[in-house]
Amino acid sequence: xxxxxxxxxxxxxxxVFGRTNVGKSSVVNAxxxxxxxxxxxxxxxxxxxxxxxxxxxPLGPVVLxxxxxxxxEGMLGELRKQxxxxxxxxxxxxxxVIDALAGADDFYRELLAELRQRNIPVVGVLNKVDTLLDADxxxxxxxxxxxxxxxxxxxxxxxxxxxxxxxxRAIVAALPHEEERFRLxxxxxxxxxxxxxxxxIDNAAPKGRLILPQQQTIRDLLESDAIAVVTKEHELRATxxxxxxxxxxxxxxxxxxxxxxxxxxRDVPLTSFSILFARHKxxxxxxxxxxxxxxxxxxxxxxxxxxxxTHHQQSDDIGTxxxxxxxxxxxxxxxQIEHVSGFSYPPDxxxxxxxxxxxxxxxxxxxxxxxxxxxxxxxxxxxxxxVLIAYLHGVFPRxxxxxxxxxxxxxEAAREPQ
Numbered sequence: 001x002x003x004x005x006x007x008x009x010x011x012x013x014x015x016v017f018g019r020t021n022v023g024k025s026s027v028v029n030a031x032x033x034x035x036x037x038x039x040x041x042x043x044x045x046x047x048x049x050x051x052x053x054x055x056x057x058p059l060g061p062v063v064l065x066x067x068x069x070x071x072x073e074g075m076l077g078e079l080r081k082q083x084x085x086x087x088x089x090x091x092x093x094x095x096x097v098i099d100a101l102a103g104a105d106d107f108y109r110e111l112l113a114e115l116r117q118r119n120i121p122v123v124g125v126l127n128k129v130d131t132l133l134d135a136d137x138x139x140x141x142x143x144x145x146x147x148x149x150x151x152x153x154x155x156x157x158x159x160x161x162x163x164x165x166x167x168x169r170a171i172v173a174a175l176p177h178e179e180e181r182f183r184l185x186x187x188x189x190x191x192x193x194x195x196x197x198x199x200x201i202d203n204a205a206p207k208g209r210l211i212l213p214q215q216q217t218i219r220d221l222l223e224s225d226a227i228a229v230v231t232k233e234h235e236l237r238a239t240x241x242x243x244x245x246x247x248x249x250x251x252x253x254x255x256x257x258x259x260x261x262x263x264x265x266r267d268v269p270l271t272s273f274s275i276l277f278a279r280h281k282x283x284x285x286x287x288x289x290x291x292x293x294x295x296x297x298x299x300x301x302x303x304x305x306x307x308x309x310t311h312h313q314q315s316d317d318i319g320t321x322x323x324x325x326x327x328x329x330x331x332x333x334x335x336q337i338e339h340v341s342g343f344s345y346p347p348d349x350x351x352x353x354x355x356x357x358x359x360x361x362x363x364x365x366x367x368x369x370x371x372x373x374x375x376x377x378x379x380x381x382x383x384x385x386x387v388l389i390a391y392l393h394g395v396f397p398r399x400x401x402x403x404x405x406x407x408x409x410x411x412e413a414a415r416e417p418q
Contacts, residue, residue: 012062015087018097020069023127026158028066059172089370097125104147121174124153184220184280191225193248212361213273237263254389261395274359274386281360282368285409290383291391292413299334301353307341309362330392349378357384
């Protein structure tokens with residue numbers, strides 16, 4: 001991905017669903033204006049999901065996801081359907097592609113019910129209207145709307161690009177506008193505020209650039225007309241002395257929380273990039289409650305460390321080395337640590353006493369909330385890297401004092417019987 005490109009986790013996810021060979025890939029290609037997805041009359045051409053990033057004004061950066069048909073058949077078909085169903089948990093909006101000649105049926109009614117149950121906005125796409133007479137297009141459109149109870153449905157033809165502007169407008173209308181979205185840090189500062197960012201440069205940092213959470217935090221501060229000062233952990237004390245004024249906030253990489261807390265005056269608010277992402281992508285209060293569960297860990301308990309992306313692991317990797325070491329040192333328990341990476345959990349979460357999740361910079365908010373929901377349904381507490389590290393290093397509750405709801409969750413968890 002280009003350094004100037006919006007990360008996928010920050011893009012609105014628009015998933016395209018429908019029967020096999022209904023024209024989903026053609027819809028994606030027509031919307032993007034590129035031959036991104038392979039188009040073929042052969043059933044099941046699309047196997048793994050295909051992602052295509054684009055700008056959709058005035059909404060902004062989005063990612064279109066072409067999927068395999070949910071009526072796919074055979075052993076491989078079942079695997080493709082499983083991958084498609086996983087995407088439902090990540091979709092901010094669903095495009096339901098329906099063949100103009102075939103119309104809607106129970107398959108689409110059941111799929112629509114599932115999407116609505118998950119509160120996912122839906123726009124219908126009546127595709128291949130080029131196969132109908134003009135006089136019949138309106139009738140077919142009205143029939144599909146009535147059959148599905150779907151108020152928003154667009155007549156579309158990928159063959160002659162009919163309906164492309166109308167579909168783009170329908171997508172924009174169905175999604176919240178940019179200003180309604182939750183800010184990463186912009187709601188914590190005012191124009192002109194000084195914010196110090198503590199950014200270690202270690203072997204895990206990509207050569208020549210900052211890691212993604214740091215980039216996005218700086219961008220959000222600049223968009224908020226705040227002033228960002230970037231320093232390393234060993235230069236923090238000197239940086240604060242030279243500023244001549246107290247910063248509004250200090251934000252640090254979680255791995256150096258302890259040193260940064262020691263060097264930051266107690267009357268200066270302090271938090272971490274990972275805690276900001278916990279709030280931005282999920283439910284900070286739930287993750288804070290998960291930190292309390294560390295106190296209940298016993299010998300032999302299983303702890304799942306989950307990362308949403310795969311990356312090259314260093315000798316002192318945060319997920320596979322540091323967090324397991326800190327957990328065992330803090331608890332004094334013989335814990336069974338397991339690891340998983342990617343977009344899916346292991347099938348049986350009830351085996352675990354705790355889930356420790358990464359900062360989710362590669363997931364969108366809906367996907368992270370789904371992961372939190374899966375943990376809750378299994379009765380397993382969940383915490384993320386930054387919240388856990390702050391807790392293990394004794395930086396709580398200072399690290400969450402900026403967030404009243406998180407503080408309330410922390411205090412409630414303290415009152416619960418152990």
